[in-house]
Amino acid sequence: MLCPSPPPALLALRPFAIGGVVVDPPLTLAPMAGQTTYAFRALCRQLGGCGLVCTELISSTALQRKGARERTFQRFDWRAGESPVAVQLFGSDPRVMAEAARIVADHGADIVDINMGCWVPKVARRGGGAALLNDLPSAAAVVEAVARAVSLPVTVKVRAGWRSGQPTAIAFARAAEELGAQAVAVHGRYADQGFNGQADWEVIGQVKQAVRRIPVIGNGDVASAADVRRMVAQTGCDGVMIGRAALGRPWIFRQIAHELAAGAPLPAPSVQERAAAALWQAQLTLETTRLEPIVAIRELRGQLIKYCDGVPNAAAVRERIVQAESLDDIAAALAPLLV
DSSP states (O other): OOOOOOOOOOSSOOOEEETTEEESSSEEEOOOTTTOOHHHHHHHHHHSOOOBEEOOOEETTGGGOHHHHHHHHTTOOOOGGGOSEEEEEEOSOHHHHHHHHHHHHHTTOSEEEEEEOOOOHHHHTTTOGGGGGGOHHHHHHHHHHHHHHOSSOEEEEEESOSSTTOOTHHHHHHHHHHTTOOEEEEESSOGGGTTOSOOOHHHHHHHHHHOSSSOEEEESSOOSHHHHHHHHHHHOOSEEEEOGGGTTOTTHHHHHHHHHHHSSOOOOOOHHHHHHHHHHHHHHHHHHOSSOHHHHHHHHHHHHGGGGTTOTTOHHHHHHHHTOOSHHHHHHHHHHHHO
């Protein structure tokens, strides 16, 4: 198992503050639906190099509906020991978003993060997520309502804009700062790109120039220390957010932090270390989840197969993972990689 250790001080980036919350190191884990559970967040933090984590996105509307409220509370998996942690909310109704912010604040969130980056139809067609970037007055109203509702720092994660070539994130970030947002994270792709094409880091730099006081966190196409250096040099961003590149690679933050400080990379984890990390995540998930065990297992399948990326002859291991119905099944699937 990879041994947790504190990362050396970053040379390329300095710690920054979101309100009274210090982010040190200034590398953050992006919120990802179905991925950034407590166990995965804890693993990223314990392995080192990650200064801030964020939950999966939580529906503000579901918190208001009697039939969905209890299921939504199952996603309230953050714990004091992982502080600082941001809790991400999505929705388009300012009043409903404000009430949801009060609820997560009462449940111990350190930061309330507003999702204006999700492009998937089930979120965007209701006017939430990145669709708000197509309606800046509504987006501004949401930020203002949430910032007034809680004393916690409020942040926003955005895409470059809704349509390619229309970087509405720039004007929005300026307005959001004036309305109380205390940081903005910018994914350089437009909503209509999904995850296709390249992230436009120029928009991140333009957002950084547009705001006056708050930190800007860059996101999109970052998978190495070299990427971090290039993004910081090109955009002037205060921090860097890593999403999909961390899946199955929770040690990526420690590797980047070390290379930025020491100028040389750490050795890549062995196959055994990768498998041990996957098993640790599965065990911690089942120890801490509020979901029914079989539901948690089924979510774990997609999370754990990422650890097999790049592992020779891992097809049989993946096949057993996607059929797993218990922790014993997962352990048996990973056993060939642990020897």
